[in-house]
Amino acid sequence: MATRLSRSNLTIKLMPRFNIPLIAALVAFALCGACQSSGGDAQHSDSPAEKSTNVPDAPPAMTLAEQAREAGFDADYIMGKFNPAEHPDFVVVDQQYADRGGLYLRQEVYDAFLKMRAAAAKEGLTMTIRSATRNFDYQKGIWERKWTGARKLSSGADAAQAFPDPKARALEILKYSSMPGTSRHHWGTDLDLNAFNNAYFETGPGQQLYAWMQAHAAEYGFCQPYSPKGEERPHGYNEEKWHWSYLPTAQPLTALARESLSNGDIEGFKGADVAGEIDVVRKYVLGINPGCMP
Numbered sequence: 480m481a482t483r484l485s486r487s488n489l490t491i492k493l494m495p496r497f498n499i500p501l502i503a504a505l506v507a508f509a510l511c512g513a514c515q516s517s518g519g520d521a522q523h524s525d526s527p528a529e530k531s532t533n534v535p536d537a538p539p540a541m542t543l544a545e546q547a548r549e550a551g552f553d554a555d556y557i558m559g560k561f562n563p564a565e566h567p568d569f570v571v572v573d574q575q576y577a578d579r580g581g582l583y584l585r586q587e588v589y590d591a592f593l594k595m596r597a598a599a600a601k602e603g604l605t606m607t608i609r610s611a612t613r614n615f616d617y618q619k620g621i622w623e624r625k626w627t628g629a630r631k632l633s634s635g636a637d638a639a640q641a642f643p644d645p646k647a648r649a650l651e652i653l654k655y656s657s658m659p660g661t662s663r664h665h666w667g668t669d670l671d672l673n674a675f676n677n678a679y680f681e682t683g684p685g686q687q688l689y690a691w692m693q694a695h696a697a698e699y700g701f702c703q704p705y706s707p708k709g710e711e712r713p714h715g716y717n718e719e720k721w722h723w724s725y726l727p728t729a730q731p732l733t734a735l736a737r738e739s740l741s742n743g744d745i746e747g748f749k750g751a752d753v754a755g756e757i758d759v760v761r762k763y764v765l766g767i768n769p770g771c772m773p
């Protein structure tokens with residue numbers, strides 16, 4: 480009797496204990512534990528580099544030139560082929576900060592300049608903008624007046640008479656003036672301060688200002704692209720202690736110029752046909768203080 484009952488009773492009594500949902504939960508728990516364990520091990524063996532490359536859909540880091548393109552810059556912008564008075568990113572410089580009206584800078588450059596100027600003013604130093612944005616047409620005017628001799632070089636020479644050879648004439652003008660299409664002044668990121676001669680910055684208030692700029696300009700984003708010529712900077716314009724460049728915008732533009740501007744793009748003015756012979760993009764556009772380079 481015990482035997483007869485035992486099997487059926489046993490079956491009946493055990494059935495509730497082996498209910499399907501409970502088994503499923505236990506199996507799932509066991510599998511999940513195994514999963515966590517192997518996942519944990521995998522995590523410990525992951526290097527940080529592997530982790531970053533394993534992040535799904537992470538956008539690849541953009542180069543500076545790509546950032547410039549993304550922001551809407553192109554070769555025409557780099558060559559100054561626009562009117563800053565009509566460009567939405569530009570503002571007119573208040574005449575109290577300049578030696579005349581009608582000068583333009585990019586808004587972010589102007590903002591940074593005003594902060595820098597205010598900080599210098601607390602030290603009793605004054606900054607006056609002598610030149611800011613100059614577009615292609617404006618630079619063409621400067622260049623061609625020097626090319627034809629209508630305007631004398633800073634040495635006092637008439638370039639057309641003193642340098643009949645076009646390459647020699649261009650190289651002489653290039654000591655201080657850019658070929659149209661190759662100037663950082665096209666970009667709205669660069670400005671000239673106080674005086675167009677290095678001697679001003681070597682005594683008295685000019686020297687004090689220059690010393691302050693060397694110590695503090697970088698805090699506001701500014702750098703002197705035309706540092707002394709020499710081993711560090713073998714090519715390009717002579718030293719200009721008055722010329723300062725706002726790097727947060729100018730560096731992406733320099734990177735874009737390095738990638739997309741060629742000597743053949745530099746055309747449309749008297750003397751342009753020696754641009755290639757001089758290698759004006761590599762030696763002048765990119766011939767800047769390595770400390771300002773992207």
Ligand SMILES: [Zn+2]
Binds near residue numbers: 669670671721722723
């Ligand atoms: Zn300048």
